[in-house]
Amino acid sequence: MQEFVITILDASNYTLILVLVALGLAIIFGLMNVINMAHGELLMLGAYVLLTVQQLGGSFWLGLIAAPIVVGLVGLVIEELVIRWVYRRFLDTILATWGLSLVIKQAITLYFGPASHSVDVPLTGTVNVLGAQYPAYRLFIMAVSIVAVLVTLRLFFKTRFGLAARGVIANRDMAACLGINTRRLDRYTFAYGAALAGLAGAVMSPLISLDPQMGLGFLVPAFLAVLIGGLGSLMGPVAGSLAVGATDNLTATLYSPVWAQLVVFVMAIVVIRIFPRGLVARRGRES
Amino acid sequence: MKRGRVITTEDALSVLALIVFLALPLGADDYALGEYAKFFAYGLLAASLAFVWGHCGLLCLGQAVFFGIGGYAMSIVTLGKIPGAPTLLSSWLGLVLAVAVPALFANLLGRFLFYGQGLRGAFFGIVTLAVAVIAERLAVNWPYLGGLNGLMNVPPPNLGLNAGGHEIFEPLELYFTMLGLAALGVLLLSALARSRYGVALKALRDNETRAQFLGFDTAAYKTTAFSIGAGIAGLAGALFVTQFGFASPKLIGFGLSAEALIWVAVGGRAVLIAAFLGAFAVRSVEGILSEALGAYWLLALGVLFILTVLVFPRGLIGEIVHQIDRRRGVDTA
Numbered sequence: 033m034q035e036f037v038i039t040i041l042d043a044s045n046y047t048l049i050l051v052l053v054a055l056g057l058a059i060i061f062g063l064m065n066v067i068n069m070a071h072g073e074l075l076m077l078g079a080y081v082l083l084t085v086q087q088l089g090g091s092f093w094l095g096l097i098a099a100p101i102v103v104g105l106v107g108l109v110i111e112e113l114v115i116r117w118v119y120r121r122f123l124d125t126i127l128a129t130w131g132l133s134l135v136i137k138q139a140i141t142l143y144f145g146p147a148s149h150s151v152d153v154p155l156t157g158t159v160n161v162l163g164a165q166y167p168a169y170r171l172f173i174m175a176v177s178i179v180a181v182l183v184t185l186r187l188f189f190k191t192r193f194g195l196a197a198r199g200v201i202a203n204r205d206m207a208a209c210l211g212i213n214t215r216r217l218d219r220y221t222f223a224y225g226a227a228l229a230g231l232a233g234a235v236m237s238p239l240i241s242l243d244p245q246m247g248l249g250f251l252v253p254a255f256l257a258v259l260i261g262g263l264g265s266l267m268g269p270v271a272g273s274l275a276v277g278a279t280d281n282l283t284a285t286l287y288s289p290v291w292a293q294l295v296v297f298v299m300a301i302v303v304i305r306i307f308p309r310g311l312v313a314r315r316g317r318e319s
Numbered sequence: 320m321k322r323g324r325v326i327t328t329e330d331a332l333s334v335l336a337l338i339v340f341l342a343l344p345l346g347a348d349d350y351a352l353g354e355y356a357k358f359f360a361y362g363l364l365a366a367s368l369a370f371v372w373g374h375c376g377l378l379c380l381g382q383a384v385f386f387g388i389g390g391y392a393m394s395i396v397t398l399g400k401i402p403g404a405p406t407l408l409s410s411w412l413g414l415v416l417a418v419a420v421p422a423l424f425a426n427l428l429g430r431f432l433f434y435g436q437g438l439r440g441a442f443f444g445i446v447t448l449a450v451a452v453i454a455e456r457l458a459v460n461w462p463y464l465g466g467l468n469g470l471m472n473v474p475p476p477n478l479g480l481n482a483g484g485h486e487i488f489e490p491l492e493l494y495f496t497m498l499g500l501a502a503l504g505v506l507l508l509s510a511l512a513r514s515r516y517g518v519a520l521k522a523l524r525d526n527e528t529r530a531q532f533l534g535f536d537t538a539a540y541k542t543t544a545f546s547i548g549a550g551i552a553g554l555a556g557a558l559f560v561t562q563f564g565f566a567s568p569k570l571i572g573f574g575l576s577a578e579a580l581i582w583v584a585v586g587g588r589a590v591l592i593a594a595f596l597g598a599f600a601v602r603s604v605e606g607i608l609s610e611a612l613g614a615y616w617l618l619a620l621g622v623l624f625i626l627t628v629l630v631f632p633r634g635l636i637g638e639i640v641h642q643i644d645r646r647r648g649v650d651t652a
Binding site: 135259308 | 460573
């Protein structure tokens, strides 16, 4: 029973982080038609912002707040300098953002060195969950992710900004004709997606080792989650992350961590092939 | 617009490049020759990606997978590691398998991905990226392939039917062998790109739905083109390992795929020889500048890559070729 609870909690932990990353990707993809290959590096930036704040003597919590803000601002700059030039060239967005990921990775390597860093866990206690002792910090991660996802969903479904954004996702030209400033929306959306990635990286950082190459390990599963879930609605990436996260963790626990990623990727490719529009498909929209 | 049998700028550039490469040994020492010969393998990988991406519109983010499979196939044969046939050591067999195995794998992958509802554009790209990550993981975790260290002491190409013959080891000999094989590969791809078959590929790249309505089985076309590209990439991988001496997981994964993509984008995605030269140029400059610039080199390359994509989507060499073609009034679209 205890092992079972811990397995479930670990799986939820990973899944919720994945949801944060995938949601950012999906918003950027859905709204702007931009495939952001640099999303993993934005996540890495978030972790390094936290590391820097700590090195400068700030507290972990200050770093956790600073990370999404700084990465969001970086997102704004990236959008202005690179992304907006390739809006109408869909496949080129992959190349441009891939180049960005290379540049960010290399800049971090130059500044922090290629070696890995670690961040201390700020909450060291454990909490009794249904009879199992579980690290408090992992529960905190889950809480942060759930709040961030709920805020995002609320932002997109309950505010004027969200209404405009969903309008642009459904039909960009029509939304523009109706007076929505798509340019401004693009800018904010990219920054918001980047901030989500930054938050994910920062909140994850005590559990993993930080190195300049860490982004790819999150990017590919998050992309697969987005594709599995489908791009039609914001629930798609959430469902996709669940599928990827659960499969990954269960395979790792029941079989071996080495093969977990292989199983997940192969499964994902098969699912994407069978349901190219995703599991949570919305009818009437060409992707 | 002139059509038909005109000498395109691409042809002229190819001939010019060949002449320069034939003359290069005059002013290069053995070390440089060895490096150039390796660049030919990279160039061929770039050309195969340009064929798949530039000519057929299949943005493959894992082209190095086929390069790696080719490299491993060659190594397995020449190291006598074929299960049940340890006496088979033929470089010729290695070469055949290095082309056939990746082509077959790409064919199966293509059949799986392109038929039916089919994956298009970015989805295909991301799936190939995932395939590259899978392949690298498999290579690292498979003891038969030497794990993280890879397969070491791969012998140089041997002209004997089952090894034992003349070994191509001397730098100048190796240089011309590699140049010859790489040129053959590029020639084959460019002949294909110009054939009726190649024109159909361009048509489906520009508008797949329309090509379908004109009666082309686009899934079959894409699968075949993908397989041919993979076969050539496998050949490049085989050429590489026979010079480099070992096949490692680095050859099969994401890193080299990304590098190849940069070479092709910077050189020119729609012009095979431009992609080939792109790889050669980036690699040569890297040899010179990476010492002076150190880690800043990769940063500079990344910035160059982004700028090329933003400003010259045809690539630096590709843009020049395009401008000359336009002035001459030759239609190469």
